[in-house]
Amino acid sequence: MKRVVAAVALLAALAGTGAFVLVSLGLVSIGASSGHWKATGWVLHYAMRRAVSTQSMGIKVPPLDDPALVLKGAGHYHTSCLACHGAPGEERSLIVQQMTPEPPFLPPRIEHWEPQELFWIVKNGVKFTAMPAWPAQQRDDEVWALVAFLQAMSNMSPKRYRQLALGGQVDQPAKPVTPDHLRPLQDPLGPVLANCSRCHAEDGGGRGEGAFPRLAGQNEAYLLGALQAYASGKRHSGIMQPIAVRLEPDVRKALAQHYAELPPVSRTDAPEPLPDSLAQGRSLAERGVRERGIPSCVHCHGPKESPRNSMYPNIAGQYAPYLKLQLELFTSGKRGGTEYAHIMHSAAQRLTPEQMQALADYYASLPAEETAARGKPALTLNRREPIRPEPSAQDASNQQQR
Ligand code: HEC
Ligand code: HEC
Ligand code: HEC
Structure with a gap:
């Protein structure tokens, strides 16, 4: 018995030394160009499936x-996943197809x-x-939004995909994503705003x-x-x-000014909340709950x-589901x-889910207010400096800190 153990140990040591020598001599194939052996590819993917x-x-x-x-x-899929994984009617980038392992065409x-595996x-x-991992590990709610979309995408028409991902720009011809430095420099805000509009609307x-x-009138x-x-x-x-x-500080400023100057728009498909809920929301907003340390929101x-x-x-006039989500996020820190x-973290801390719903419904039901920015001369989009192609060193270090 002892001998067998010794022999196995010797063999293992030899194999380990052999592998180390191969690695040290630089003979391990690491080139993406040669792909994986069938066996390696299978083992890696099997390990991934089992772990997930x-x-x-x-x-x-x-x-x-x-x-x-x-x-x-x-x-979000259109911004961050499309190039690697394609979508209905949209091919993957030729460059990512040279990766090992190659990101699969996802639909x-x-x-x-299963949904929890996708999550x-x-x-x-x-x-x-x-x-890549999700950039904001706190935001499980956003990851679930991706899962909801992935499940819907598996049998989605190209037209529906473009409607969802591009909003009002759906009629424009399909074109590959242009790197910032190749875009026309005379209209630096144009392409940036076009991207914001996909989600926040023109x-x-x-x-x-x-x-x-809603950003307009904020x-x-x-x-x-x-x-x-x-x-x-x-x-x-x-x-x-x-x-x-990725936005330069002066572009952020221009965008904030642009949206602040737009007339507030209220647009919601949600059903009217019950009058009881509105009345409760209003009283909470006006008076707070003193014994539980909840201040008046109206203040x-x-x-x-x-x-x-x-x-x-x-x-006022913001979407109820957005308001409720933000209150939940404040509550859970x-x-x-x-x-x-920090003011809001303590203001929202003791709200119950029903109170959050009532407050969100109440504020959503109010007409959106005009802000002081309205009536100022309209922003001309051409007067800005060109947008620099790469994120600045400060942005890069911010990213590393995360
Ligand atoms: C830089 C390229 C890249 C980006 C960007 C990327 N992925 Fe992936 N993804 C991959 C690769 C490579 C794999 C294959 C992993 C494997 O085979 O073990 C993968 C695998 C997956 C899988 C499992 C597919 C399968 O059947 O094996 C899902 C689901 C997925 N990605 C979703 C996403 C989503 C959603 C996003 C955007 C938030 C995203 N990916 C962004 C490269 C990418
Ligand atoms: C892929 C969709 C998407 C795109 C593109 C997008 N946004 Fe957003 N934006 C969101 C979502 C979702 C939120 C809410 C995020 C959260 O929960 O914090 C948000 C929140 C915001 C907020 C905070 C609003 C508030 O009331 O606190 C601002 C400001 C904003 N976006 C500006 C922009 C600008 C400017 C652009 C273009 C450069 C842009 N967004 C592009 C999806 C998008
Ligand atoms: C002392 C002032 C103060 C009080 C009281 C207060 N808030 Fe706020 N609230 C803020 C500030 C400041 C922010 C912006 C936080 C930030 O800068 O990210 C905010 C943000 C919010 C947001 C997120 C808006 C968005 O666009 O993302 C919601 C929703 C909100 N408050 C609801 C409430 C409700 C409901 C109450 C009453 C229970 C309340 N607030 C009480 C100061 C206050």
Whole structure:
């Protein structure tokens, strides 16, 4: 018996030394050009499937049939996943097809995965492949939006995909994503705004459903603060952070000014809330709940006549689902925000889910207010400096800190 053990140990040691010598001599094939051997590819993918299956056990799947989730997921998929995975009617980039392992064309693959497995993959990414993890690990709600979209994508027509991902720009001919430095420099804001419009709509009113907040008529200082908070990683969103981090500071300013000057638009497909809920929301907003330390919201968010701090967002006429989501994020400490966000973390801390719903419904039912920015001369989009192609060194270090 002893001899057998000794022989096995010797063999293992020899194999280990042999492998180390191969690696040291630089003889291991690491070139992506040669691809994997069939066996290696199979083993790696098998290991990935098994790990995902085991490690996603116990993840509870929330309801995913809300059209707002699908819309939100589609907008992000187009920004961040399309180049590697393609979509109905859209091919993968030729460059990513030279990766090893090659990212699969995704639509036909979705049916092989359970929703909790898709959630796990999108949230955690896959080591030793190019599959990235979700940029804001706090935001499980956003990852679920992607899962809702992926499930809908498995049998989606190219036309429907473009409607969801591109919004009003659906009639424009399909074209590959142009790198910033190849875009016309005379109109630096144009292409940036076109991208914002896919989700926030050209008039800044969001796209119905409440997947994306209304920006039109919001306070300029708040909008700028929000973009800076996303860019520096102080406000957490895997959807908005990668977008904001790529904007130069003066472009952020111009965008904040642009949206602040647009007339507020109210657009919602949601059913009217019950009068009882509205009355409860109104009384909470006006009086708060003193014994539980919940302040009056009206004091900072209106409606009231006296001027308010311009870092306090206008929330009247905002989409109810967006307001409720932000309150939930504040309550669980996951939202982050500008240097003023701590105020809201304590204001929202003790709200119950019913109170959040009532407050969201009440503010959504109010007419959107005009802000001081309205009536100023319209922004001309051509007067800005050209946008630099690469993120600045500061942005890059921000990204590393995260
Ligand atoms: C830089 C390229 C890249 C990007 C960007 C990327 N992925 Fe992937 N993804 C991969 C690669 C490579 C694999 C294959 C992993 C493997 O085979 O183990 C993969 C695998 C997957 C899978 C499992 C597919 C299967 O059947 O094996 C899903 C689902 C997925 N990605 C979703 C997404 C989503 C959603 C996004 C956007 C948020 C995204 N990926 C962004 C490269 C990418
Ligand atoms: C892929 C869709 C998408 C695109 C493109 C997009 N946004 Fe957003 N935006 C969102 C979502 C989703 C949120 C809410 C994120 C959260 O929960 O924090 C948001 C939030 C915001 C907010 C915060 C609003 C508030 O009330 O706090 C601002 C400001 C904003 N976006 C500006 C922009 C600008 C400017 C652009 C273009 C450069 C842009 N967005 C492009 C989806 C998008
Ligand atoms: C003392 C002032 C103050 C009070 C009181 C207050 N808020 Fe806020 N609220 C803020 C500030 C400041 C922000 C912006 C946080 C940031 O900069 O990211 C905010 C943000 C919000 C947002 C997110 C808006 C968006 O566009 O993302 C919602 C929703 C909100 N508050 C609802 C409420 C409700 C409901 C109450 C009452 C229970 C309340 N607030 C009480 C100051 C206040």
